[in-house]
Amino acid sequence: MHVADLCLDELQHSLPTDRFQIGRQAIIDRNMETYGFELLFRPIDRLSRDISGEAATSQVIASSMTDADLPTLRNLNKPLFINMTKEHLMNLHLIGLPPEMVIYEILEDIIVDDRLVDRIKMQRGMGYRFALDDFSMNKHNRRLIPLVSYVKLDVLALSPLELEQHVRTIKQYGPSYVKLVAEKVETYEQFLKCQEMGFDYFQGFLFSKPDLITGFALSPVQNSVYRVQHCLNNPECSYQEIAALLSEDPALVYKLLRFIGNTHKVMPADQLTSLLEGIGKNKLRVMMSLFAHGQLRTGPAEIARQALLKAHQSRQVAIDHKLAKPEQYFFAGLISHLDDFTQRPIRSLLSQLPISRQIKEAVTNGTGIIGEVLDAVSSSTHFDPIGMSLPVNDYTETVTLSQVQCETAVDLIIEGLGERLDKR
Structure with missing residues (x-):
């Protein structure tokens, strides 16, 4: 070889x-x-x-x-x-x-x-x-x-x-x-x-x-697809619940974004929930059926865990710093690893997706307060993911972070972010 x-x-x-x-x-x-x-x-x-x-x-x-x-x-x-x-x-x-x-x-x-x-x-x-x-x-x-x-x-x-x-x-x-x-x-x-x-x-x-x-093929986790399908078949399931289930599997989110970007004319979104509302449950149900027939994984790869960890940390920083719309920060953190999934340049990938310019600029150029949070989180990702489980689906291996490490990481991120904001 x-x-x-x-x-x-x-x-x-x-x-x-x-x-x-x-x-x-x-x-x-x-x-x-x-x-x-x-x-x-x-x-x-x-x-x-x-x-x-x-x-x-x-x-x-x-x-x-x-x-x-x-x-x-x-x-x-x-x-x-x-x-x-x-x-x-x-x-x-x-x-x-x-x-x-x-x-x-x-x-x-x-x-x-x-x-x-x-x-x-x-x-x-x-x-x-x-x-x-x-x-x-x-x-x-x-x-x-x-x-x-x-x-x-x-x-x-x-x-x-x-x-x-x-x-x-x-x-x-x-x-x-x-x-x-x-x-x-x-x-x-x-x-x-x-x-x-x-x-x-x-x-x-x-x-x-x-x-x-x-x-390369984006391969979502099998249980993620099935759980979203089950939710979509429940008339009482909300778009917020669907978005939460999707967000547990970054590969599934990326696959859905690429499908929508290539096939539908929708308003660019800065949150996953608003994008789903624009598509509607009937079309989402068919999309999940298409994905269910494709190649599915039994558990996540390391890059999926890293993307999910960054998304959760970004949202937590936004909440602790009392920034508006924390879900925007989660969404930005989640898609910031898209180039790692596909081995293609992030800028060209995002240009084809139905995502707001604000999120695209934050991910590609680090601009705006969302970009600053992503940069701050990225500079603190050296903490070893062991200990406390994060809510990432019923994977056989979960994304984890010790509580002390998690609190320390977020505190350091917020401290550094606060210094940046004070200098403005």
Whole structure:
């Protein structure tokens, strides 16, 4: 093993992350230019090879919106084609991916009924775009043709005669804006033939094999996700309670922030509670369901404990110093370790998140009273975390700090902060 490999291995064990990987295959237009990409589920290990379609789709959505660098994944602004199960199709409006970003592929084995047709009609009216994947005509799925923007035909599964018949029928039943996509094009002769038949886009090994997009994955703690789900299913659970449960797992907070930042237009927030209120419980419930199908940890990594410790200390300093809105200080402390989780620059990470400018400036530049508190807390983080448990979920290993050390740390932080304020 090389020294670099050993260092990477040690780094991965110190981070609350695993690896993610997504397949990505280009879709080409008639001029041989890239039009978009289909995202494909790729198992990270043997255990994930036999997961359900629901779990596979959830992992692709969650990884592409939270773990991958989305502009790179899209090649700046190319649309993403994603295979969808029936359950996901029924809840697209709650998943909330931007309509201009994604084309939802209706798989060939989905049973078409009135309920699905009505839901697709509703969502199409909201701007969502659909594609029929591996389309093979029958009396049930024919009524979907007027509702979709793309029809994908497998040139290897259909004979030349069947391919021509499908093209004629689609042009007969479909509106003029429906685009034809030829899948599994492997030879130049197939490409030319499909062009002659009127196909608009092309996908297959002739143009490119699927790329493997991989990197660090934010992996929340299993119990954290389940506890938030349980709370969301309780009508009496408040947003303050949801925020408190989320805050027990920094990796889960980061994953949620990245998903919201990439998929929703919301007002930048300086507290987690106000951000959750802007999203709503129904959408939060779907987001947690997506995360629950992904990679989950059984316990936190050391960086998660450090982030949580800094958040609690920052809030305590704000309370003891009678500063307004202590939860802002907790929120800032919690997200200040985001670069450690992802191994990416903190400034670029925060630019994509729905967080107020005040919090971003405090974390990146140490400006304002929040920034001064974060700096003061950071300068006192050498105290060994042993002794008194902090409220950080039912982890097998908890974030701890002796009471004497905790009181001493906070006193020193407040003393130093007070001197700074007196000099103003």
